[in-house]
Amino acid sequence: MESMQRWYxxxxxxxxxxxxxxxxxxxxxxxxxxMAELLRAHGVRIALGRxxxxxxxxxxWYGKISGTNSFAAIIAQKDAEPEMVGYVGEAFVLECxxxxxxxxxLGASYNKQTALSAVELSEGExxxxxxxxxxxxxxxTARPRRSxxxxxxxxAEQFGELSVWQKRAIECAxxxxxxxxxxxxxxxxxxxxxxxxxxxxxxGYGRLDxxxxxxxLELGAAYCGIYGDWRKEKNGSLFVRA
Ligand SMILES: Cc1cc2nc3c(=O)[nH]c(=O)nc-3n(C[C@H](O)[C@H](O)[C@H](O)COP(=O)(O)O)c2cc1C
Numbered sequence: 024m025e026s027m028q029r030w031y032x033x034x035x036x037x038x039x040x041x042x043x044x045x046x047x048x049x050x051x052x053x054x055x056x057x058m059a060e061l062l063r064a065h066g067v068r069i070a071l072g073r074x075x076x077x078x079x080x081x082x083x084w085y086g087k088i089s090g091t092n093s094f095a096a097i098i099a100q101k102d103a104e105p106e107m108v109g110y111v112g113e114a115f116v117l118e119c120x121x122x123x124x125x126x127x128x129l130g131a132s133y134n135k136q137t138a139l140s141a142v143e144l145s146e147g148e149x150x151x152x153x154x155x156x157x158x159x160x161x162x163x164t165a166r167p168r169r170s171x172x173x174x175x176x177x178x179a180e181q182f183g184e185l186s187v188w189q190k191r192a193i194e195c196a197x198x199x200x201x202x203x204x205x206x207x208x209x210x211x212x213x214x215x216x217x218x219x220x221x222x223x224x225x226x227g228y229g230r231l232d233x234x235x236x237x238x239x240l241e242l243g244a245a246y247c248g249i250y251g252d253w254r255k256e257k258n259g260s261l262f263v264r265a
Contacts, residue, residue, distance in 0.1 A: 024245070026118075031242040033120035034198055038164050040125030043090030043157035046073075047124055052093065055156070058118050059095070066103030067111040070096045071156075072141035077134050078155060088127065091157030095119075095126075096142045096150045106260060108151050109234025113199070116154060117238075125159035128152050128235075130202055130228055151231065166204060168197050175210050185212050188247035192217055192262070195243030201225065201232035208236050208259075216251060217244075220259040233259065 047055070052071060059069035071093070078088035097112040099105075116126045130152045138153055168174075171182050174197060182190070189212045196210060196219070207223035217240060221233045237253065237260055244251065244262065251264045 026114075027242055027245040029121045030114065030117035030238075031195065031246045033117040034195055034239055034242055036163060037117060037120040037126070037198075037200070038166065039127040039200060040155075040157075040159040040161050041088050041127055042160045043088075043125060043155065044160040045158045046091040046093040047122075047156050047158070051122055051124065054122065055095070055115075055119065059115065062111050062114055064111060065107035066100035067108050068098050069112070069115045070098055070142045072096055072138065072153075074137050074141040076137045077141065077153070079134055079137075087132070088129070088155045090160055091155050093156045094133075094138070094141075094153045095156055096138055097152045097154070098142070098144065098148050099151050101147045101149075104234075105230035106234030106237060109231040109236075110238045111234075112152065112154075112231075113235040113238045117242075119154075119156055123158075124156050125161070126154040126156060128154055128200055128202070168204075169206050171197070174206070174208070175212065177212075188244050188249040189217060191247050192240045192243035192249075195246070196236045196240035199232070199236040199239040201235065202228035205229075205232070207232050210240070216261055216263040218256060218259050218261045237262070 075092050099108045119126045133153055193210045202225055205225045207225040207229040209220040211218040219233050219237055221229050223229050251262050254261045254263050
């Protein structure tokens, strides 16, 4: 519960940091290693790594990361649900934010071979994404998101009539990061709860992105004292109020 409050607050400050002043302190890395252990679930785990080379650009300068050589790999077993990769990975990302550290989900712009040689994998595991970790050398930037109307299909007036917890949950989910900022989701509020509908494959990251939005949605609800469970639906995942 305490973590949920902490991560909710962190969700308001998180943004993708690509330029760093320095890596994390040893003490911070120890704390993050402890958190990584706690977060191991649903066939997903986080491993910390260090490498000078992992952020060397592969092509052009797209998404270049500089100033840190610390990273965390988000690792999934073969049968892990992509949503859970996003969900668990984002919890770690928000913990980094809460500690004052910057992060940036990376699916493409890093050297995969180098990451593989810096982190030990068990059989059946793969690295899905990594994130640099370090002291940000950038000011907070709120990157654009779709309007509430586009995200929910509701008019501003209808959105305003939703219950407080549903508005807070959708507001927090709207801040979720996604690959290329595609926001491959729609949120459908009903008596039963809120459905996170996956609207695009987003180059293979669509369901993972939705998992990130699911954690955010849950954090927004918990901020209002509302807890619940996730139920799998044909077109997405439904948060059902307990
Ligand atoms: C699954 C995933 C993969 C991503 N891959 C990359 C990447 O390869 N390179 C990069 O620079 N940013 C990457 N991003 C960061 C997104 O571009 C960023 O989250 C999005 O533009 C929204 O910006 P914000 O995080 O600052 O809110 C990725 C994000 C996610 C969730």
